[in-house]
Amino acid sequence: MDQNQFKKLLKLKCQLSLNQVVIAGISGGPDSLCMLHLLHNTGLHVIAAHMNHQLRKEADEEANLVMEFCKQRGISFIIERADVNAYSCQHRLSVEESARILRYQFLFKHAEINYAQAVMVAHNADDQVETVLMHLLRGAGLSGLRGMQMRSYNPQWSASIPLVRPLLFTTRTEILAYCENNGLSPSFDKSNEDTKYFRNRIRNSLLPELITYNPQIKDRLLKMSDVLNSEDDFISDSVNNAWDEALLSKKASYLMFSKGKLLSSHSAILRRILRKAFQTLDGNLRDIDYEVLKRAINFLEDNGNSNHLSLIADIEILKYQKNKIILCMHQDPLDELWPQISPVGNLEIDLSQKTILNAWWEIQAEQLAHIPQVPADPMSCILDADKIDHLSLDVFHPGDRFSPFGLAGDTKKLGDYWTNKGLPERARKRWPLVKCSDEIVWIPGFQISEYFKITAKTQRVLALKLIRLKQ
Known part of the structure; x- marks a missing residue:
């Protein structure tokens, strides 16, 4: 590659300033040494960053190669070791995926430390072809078939520092020729x-076979990727607009959407909103297949009693109230969404003022001298105070029964009652139950007991109200 062409590409396509720092991921192979040599010759302030994965016996030699290459040319460099095997076991990921995650964490960490304008990696045109084929075989949509981008942002690593691939339209053959012409001696990864x-099988087996069908297959796939890249950008604008309209709340532990807004979106837009939501909750998610998205959409469209669905990577989707959808991680507490209390011990309710449930919820009690209209809001209730000597808060216990208002004294299993009401399983264990002795008086957010209702004989009234403290 001509040095002037490369400098022009950095400015126009990669949108980089030649006066600011960049972090370059350098393995020591032909691609990364070619990139580092080009970057250094442009006068760009480049810091070479090499992570020793400690996976092969040649790993230390490759680290030394990078170090010597940089020392000879006065290039700043950073070399660190990572225990990829330990990370793989701990997170139950493949060694390949673990190495990728640790490598990008390392690169973006040092980009932030050094106030770098970008992280640069040396993916080339052949890598792009392999990536497109990988995504095609895994059943990717348009955004997967576009392949990699020359400049992109990934919130998993950084929302403000881009990942730049300056060699994305340079072939492996051109890179090897550049190394030879410039006296570079890269290492070659035998793995x-x-x-x-999977990628190696595509590179060494599938692609040679495809070339026998169409000698121009690589060029055709690259052109397809380029076309889909611009079309995907156009669609992404529509997705972002639909996302903004449907999103009701974005918290660290969950996303809340309008069910109606989601279902009114075109199916192509809805799939992308869901994919974006999954990746917002779990930045490590990369390949989300069609079946996962189909299950989620079927759940949204189902008006039955099902209110909870476990999806990919511990992500759950919940129906909330009548017209809202929650996406969250299985292990995250949702105390701000639902009134939840500690399951340890009973909490006495102060009948003259308020009782704190947690940081987001409280119950207020008030003695009334008159009988008001029965509140329609399930967060409020009025009770016959003559039947109450004290109240306490408890949580669900197996076998609990409840006599819902209007059921003429009959009882139902509380678990069955909640199933009929559509309360997700994860909300039930710590849902507050207002009790008098061992009898359920009121389930905040639902109903009072038939036994404690206001009657013609009622002399004193107790009003209770469940209040959310923070929005």
Whole structure:
């Protein structure tokens, strides 16, 4: 590649300033050494960053190669080790995926430390072809078939520092020729021949076979990727607009959407909103297949009693109230959404003022001298105070029964009652139950007991109200 062309590409396509720092991920192979040599010759302030994965016996030699290459040219460099195998076991990920995650964490960490304008990696045109084929075989949509982008942002690593691939339209053959012409001596990763890796099987087996069908297959796939790239950008604008309209609340532990807004979106837009939501909750998610999205959409469209669905990577989707949808991680508490209390011990309710449930919820009690209209709001109730000597808060216990208002004294299993009401399982264990002795008086957000209702004989009235403290 001509140095002047490369400098022009950095400015126009990569949108970089030649006066600011960049972090360059350098493995020591032909692609990364070619990129580092080009960057250094432009006069760009580049810091070479090499992570030793400690996976192969040649790893230390490759780290030394990068170090010597940089020392000879006065290039700043950073070299660190990572225990990829330990990370793989701890997070139950493949070694390949674990290495990728640790590598990008390392690169963006040092980009932030050094106030770098970008992280640069040396993916080339052949890598792009392989990526497109990988996504095609895994059943990706348009955004997957576009492949990699020359400049992109990934919130998993950084919302403000872009990932830049300046060699994305340079072929492997051109890179090898550049290395030879400039006297560069890169290392060659023997694991690139190991067919246990999906990408290697595509590179070494599938692509040579496809070339026998169409010698121009690589060029055709690159052109397709380029076309889809611009079309995907156009669709993404519509997705972002639909996302903004449907999103009701975005918290660290959950996303809340308008069910109606989601279902009114075109199916292509809805799939992308869901994919974006999954990746917002779990930044490590990459390949979300069609079946996962189909299950989520079927759940949204189902008007039955089902109110909870477990999806990919511990992500759950919940129906909330009548017209809202919650997406959250299985392990995250949702105390701000639902009134929840500690399951340890009973909490006495102060009948003259308020009782704090948690940081988001409280119950207010008030003695009334008159009988008001029965509140329609399930967060409020009025009770026959003559039948109450004290009240306490408790949580659900297996076998609990409840006599809902209007059921003429009959009782139902509380678990069955909640199922009929559509309360998700995860909300039930710590849902507050207002009790008198061992009898359920009121389930905040639902109903009072038939036994404690106001009657013609009622002399004193107790009003209770469940209040959310923070919005």
